[in-house]
Amino acid sequence: MGELPTGTITMLFSDIEGSTALLRGLGDRYGEALSAQRALLRAAFSSFGGQEMGTEGDSFFVVFGSARDAVRCCVAAQRALDAHDWPGGAAVRVRMGLHSGEPIRHEEGYIGLDVHRAARIAATAHGGQVVLSEATRLLVGSPLPAGVSLRDLGFHRLKDIEAPERIYQLTAVGLQEQFPPLKSLGPPVPTVGVTPGVHGFPGVLTSFVGRSAELAEVAELLARYRMVTVTGPGGMGKTRLAGEVAQRVADRFADGVWLAELAGVADPGLVPAAVAVALGIQHSGGGPALAALAEVLAARQVLLVLDNCEHLIDAVAGLCGTLLPAADDVRVLATSREPARVGGEARYRLPPLGLPEPGQGAEAGGSAAVALFADRARHADPHFTMSGETGSAVARLVSRLDGMPLAIELAAARVEALGVGPLLDRLDGQFSLLAGTDRLAPARHRSLAATVEWSYQLLSEEERRVFRRVSVFPGPFTLEAAEVVSGAGAGAAVLHLVDCSLLVPPRAGPDGRPRYLMLETLRAYGAGRLAEAGERPGAAAALTRHALQVAGQATAGLETGDGEVAAARWLDAEDATVHLALGWALEHDPDAALRLAIALAPWWLLRGRWATGYRLLAEAAGHAGEDGPQWCAAQFWLGLLTAASNVTTSFSHLTGVRDAFAGRAPEPLLARALAWRAGALANLGRMAEAAGEGRHALALARELGDPPGEAYALYWLATAAAYVGSLQDAEAWMRQAQRIDQAAISGWIARHCTIALARVLGEIGETAEAQRYCADALALARQAGALYDEGECLLTMALLDLYAGRLPEARAHVREVIELYGQTGASLLLINCLELCVGLCAAARRWREAITVWAAFAAVRRATWVQGESQADDPPGEDEFREPLDKAREALGPTLARAAEERGAAMTPAAAAGYVLLLVTEEPGEPAAAPELPRLSARERELVTLVARGRTDAQIAAQLSISVRTVRSRLDRIRAKTGSQRRADLTRLALQAGLVLPGRFGYATEVSLSA
């Protein structure tokens, strides 16, 4: 063996996909295939300087001193494997993964986290696929080895590895290109509160040019203003600049920078929901999206990037007008053709790219406009060079185009076919044509319009048609989708449009499928042409057909155990498209609208988009004739979308389904609706009716052979039984649910049944089994990216810990739940968590905290969940908590007990979450010292207290009679002193202070936490 490379090395892991199946298929000849595989791979390794570190069965671990050689080796190896004539005609498909790092030399090999990471990366690939990490990509550098390109598959979470990894697929002639989504734990879950960094920005495939002064200016404005709007005509580079600014300022925002792409949002009413989705916030209360958003963001320090706001500028102004005053540490960077005109907004007019001085020639390479042209021209034509003559023509050309980046890109895309000189002539012709028609428009608008028009005119008739048609997509679209709206065989035209820079090359969406994108300005132009050609209605109808097809297939996946993840991600990727189609259908094709809304309902439910989903489905159902099958299906889903936020509404929708079936032959939908109606009855406290309805639903579902109906019925029968303390019954029902074929029911209800069983088993003392079920459900919830379910599992685990007296473990689980609440804003998680913490505090004999938590539970529940519902028992849970509350009151005496209760009752959800976090972070009996506090002055402590009480900067200023600016500068000083960046951290600090400071929150004297 040669000398092992040291320093940064590139590691290759490979193995055969489905080797067991292959062994089974080939029998005795498997050995032959294995030997051939080894020989082919070893030949490739040795020709590219790879050193074999380990071989086991069909897998290899090989290291390379050069990342480029590793890449070339993989391409050669895959080609060799592909060309080989395998025994029995078998397909031997090898997956390969590359990662680079500096693992430590150890004995004969290497050890370190990077080795594990490399193995995990390889494990995400499919047979025949080569994937590599960001580290390897950077080392390979550009240009890539000849004939090789990379496809960005986005960020992925890997087992046992904390930070998500960005993964690329190697593509080259002769290598298979299309694969299912990577076998990772999924894309990183969008989170608020724990994930600094930049989120939601698509990977860019082209280089960024110039703009250093502009970047610095915008970054500086963002330090001074709460909102900065970058304005300029279409194609000026606003979106691209915002993406770069986001990277630059990311470390100023403890909770990260988040992109909400608004180009695809047509309905102004959906702006808050779109922003919530972009932030990963699921507001499970029935209240308005904007209020929920403000509530969650109030404690966060984020930069929200709102891209392409022009068509929704009033809605954006409304959003920022509410959000900015309510959430003091949130800043907004918007891109728009016009400013939003809200208080605190700074407008930044983006100038064109820097132009060469008049008369400057090839040496004009220093100007950004020429640099951009040269870069894009080299993409279009690898032989393009900027010799003296070309240089001065380019200088004239970019000046003619007014330094508009989009115009420059469109022109450069044609350089191979035309050459620079003729390009300039042709454009000149176009300009004079246009100047005649639109003298009033500013020159820059005209130069872009002329270039776009000119690019369009250069297309063939068929390409123009496809260009117009695909402009109907509000966001990224797949090739198949392009064919649905523009006819089979559109593929060639799409590829040509990419070559002409009229479409952005495909990038993988959240579901792994590659999608094309049309830039905003071009989309607007295409839409104009589409309308002019009278093709809009046809294209919109085709878009709706596409949306129905996607939603129909995805929903079928959502209804099965193992199709859930892929189906939900598919819809995530088509979010803008399906919603635009729904909006169109609501106006033009009510029948399609209803079918589409029903198909989308399970996904809305899974993603916590209850309120928006409800609104859209209710609107669609309004057009349907009452009692028909579609109407009934809509009522069923309306009932489910409100089941956890508004029981009365839910109940009336489900009753509607029951009544519509009166006198008609029953169908599975009826059984399902009755099951959920039983649930609503139980939640309304009508227990006897609930049990009766549940049994009826169960019998019907079994008679009709409907596994989902059966699972729903059993779930609610068990839940109702548990409500009244019949744990044996509850267990029996849930055991029956476990016997249902899990593949025939959705992952979502299966998880809920498992969690319910675990909880019941825990309550009757079958701890080990309960634990097992919980762990199963948790693994499944994580795999599905179902954050809410994950929280429910963790809560159940905390409950089991509590029963078993494992208080430290219980606290650790509660901590995770609070983190998930922070990410999702799902108020039910917080409510359930507070409820559990009453028991936790009582078990630790922390009586004062038990009362405070209970009062906070009641307050948060009232504020977010039941919202004045009639069935709310108010105050809730007195009975349930009678025993611990009595004990606590007895231990404390009336004065302290009242003070503890008042303290909890005054808490906002954010304060309650901070308080719980504090409770579970400190050891009982030892109040966590707050070492930062002594360094704060009395005024500063007062300020921190007000922050913790959920006051905004403006409210604090009013209360203390100082200016908002003073509040901010004092808070900044406190942040610097305590190291607590976020409001949430300051809240925690104040809660600690509240426990030790006399006179705060009604605490008169007592300091000790333990009873």
Ligand SMILES: Nc1ncnc2c1ncn2[C@@H]1O[C@H](COP(=O)(O)OP(=O)(O)OP(=O)(O)O)[C@@H](O)[C@H]1O
């Ligand atoms: N500084 C730059 N370096 C490299 N490419 C750029 C630069 N600025 C803009 N571009 C490219 O120009 C094109 C148009 O830019 P962009 O989409 O950011 O414009 P925009 O002002 O946001 O337009 P719209 O108003 O239509 O949204 C894109 O392809 C972008 O990548």
Ligand SMILES: [Mg+2]
């Ligand atoms: Mg833009």
